[in-house]
Amino acid sequence: xxxxxxxxxxxxxxxxxxxxxxxxxxxxxxxxxxxxxxxxxxxxxxxxxxxxxxxxxxxxxxxxxxxxxxxxxxxxxxxxxxxxxxxxxxxxxxxxxxxxxxxxxxxxxxxxxxxxxxxxxxxxxxxxxxxxxxxxxxxxxxxxxxx
Amino acid sequence: xxxxxxxxxxxxxxxxxxxxxxxxxxxxxxxxxxxxxxxxxxxxxxxxxxxxxxxxxxxxxxxxxxxxxxxxxxxxxxxxxxxxxxxxxxxxxxxxxxxxxxxxxxxxxxxxxxxxxxxxxxxxxxxxxxxxxxxxxxxxxxxxxxx
Numbered sequence: 001x002x003x004x005x006x007x008x009x010x011x012x013x014x015x016x017x018x019x020x021x022x023x024x025x026x027x028x029x030x031x032x033x034x035x036x037x038x039x040x041x042x043x044x045x046x047x048x049x050x051x052x053x054x055x056x057x058x059x060x061x062x063x064x065x066x067x068x069x070x071x072x073x074x075x076x077x078x079x080x081x082x083x084x085x086x087x088x089x090x091x092x093x094x095x096x097x098x099x100x101x102x103x104x105x106x107x108x109x110x111x112x113x114x115x116x117x118x119x120x121x122x123x124x125x126x127x128x129x130x131x132x133x134x135x136x137x138x139x140x141x142x143x144x145x146x147x
Numbered sequence: 148x149x150x151x152x153x154x155x156x157x158x159x160x161x162x163x164x165x166x167x168x169x170x171x172x173x174x175x176x177x178x179x180x181x182x183x184x185x186x187x188x189x190x191x192x193x194x195x196x197x198x199x200x201x202x203x204x205x206x207x208x209x210x211x212x213x214x215x216x217x218x219x220x221x222x223x224x225x226x227x228x229x230x231x232x233x234x235x236x237x238x239x240x241x242x243x244x245x246x247x248x249x250x251x252x253x254x255x256x257x258x259x260x261x262x263x264x265x266x267x268x269x270x271x272x273x274x275x276x277x278x279x280x281x282x283x284x285x286x287x288x289x290x291x292x293x294x
Contacts, residue, residue: 004151006266007259009291094292098259112154112245119153119266123290143270145241146157 004101004115008122009094013129015065018088018095021125022068023059031125031134045073052139052147055079078110094127098121113146151248151262155269158246160276164241165235165242168272169215178272178281184229192220197284199294202226225257242276244269258294 008019021027028040028046035049039059046057054075060083068086072079086099088123099122104111120141128134135141159166168174175193176183182196182231186206194202201222207230208216215233219226234245246269251258275281280289 002152003254004152004262005149005254005259006263007256007291007293008263009293059200088177091293096291098256100254100259107150107152107247109154109245112152112247115151115262116155116266116269119263120270123267123288129197141270143273144154144243145239146154146156 001102001113002104002107004099004104004111004118005115006115006119006122008097008099008126009091010097010126010129011094013095015088015090015095017129018097018125019065021067021129022086023062029136031128031136032121033137033140037138046070055101057084076106076110078106078108097125113144116143148249149251149254149258151246151258151265153244153246153255153262153266153269154255155244155246155273156238157244157273157276158241160242162235162237162242164276165244165272166212166215168276169233176283178275178283179268180284180287193217204231223257225251225255234283244272260291263290 016053021031023040025036025040033048033050038044038046040046040061044059048055055072056074057070058073060071063068066088070084072082082101082103085100085102089096101118120143124134124136168178170187172183172187180195180197184189187193187204189209191206194201198201198202203221204217205220208214209220213235217231219229229248231252232247232249236243267290271281271283
């Protein structure tokens with residue numbers, strides 16, 4: 001099993017703001033993909049869509065202002081069954097977002113791409129909370145031939 | 148053991164350009180840190196310095212335009228003994244850089260930070276090769292309280 005890990009710190013924000021950006025459809029649409037729909041509450045299913053396809057996530061854990069966990073229930077075969085874990089905390093005036101995408105079967109090249117792409121989207125989340133404007137798909141930063 | 152993985156694709160470039168950016172002091176100083184010195188040739192030691200500290204890398208593998216491997220010989224304890232592996236190839240008009248930082252003992256929070264930070268520096272490498280201008284330290288993008 002292989003995991004992707006990231007960490008960002010957000011200024012002028014709070015764990016409540018970050019939690020809202022991860023647990024509301026409007027919040028998620030502001031930094032990951034504008035084409036987000038579904039139910040972001042406990043047990044709900046969220047549908048994230050991008051020009052080439054998308055992911056369906058089941059919300060399997062919610063601890064207010066602290067922790068969000070999704071399980072991938074549909075999408076690329078490498079993603080199905082993996083889990084996305086968000087841990088929120090405060091440190092020194094920053095809201096810390098500790099992110100992991102856990103349970104990849106193999107460290108395939110697509111994992112490497114997704115790792116870099118997650119970093120780009122986390123910086124979009126940071127920008128949204130700091131400035132009011134993120135860069136969600138389809139206006140996300142292209143990093144390669146795989147977009 | 149835990150590894151960091153990333154993948155970027157560079158336009159208007161070649162594997163030879165990317166190889167040069169990884170195997171010359173001037174190239175490295177253009178995207179990672181301006182304070183780079185030492186010997187980037189086979190068996191050489193490269194010293195990368197940042198405001199809070201730095202890393203010494205031994206060059207342990209070089210295959211022209213294809214592959215570069217460094218071993219970390221000094222720096223933060225979590226880094227010492229780990230390896231940085233660069234694989235270069237071409238695909239569909241892009242120069243593909245497949246990156247891994249291998250052999251972390253544990254998935255500590257510092258690994259999460261370094262993973263995101265590597266993505267930022269890889270985008271700096273991409274920018275340098277596409278536009279002539281990277282964002283090396285100390286003008287790198289700050290991602291958190293850990294910079």
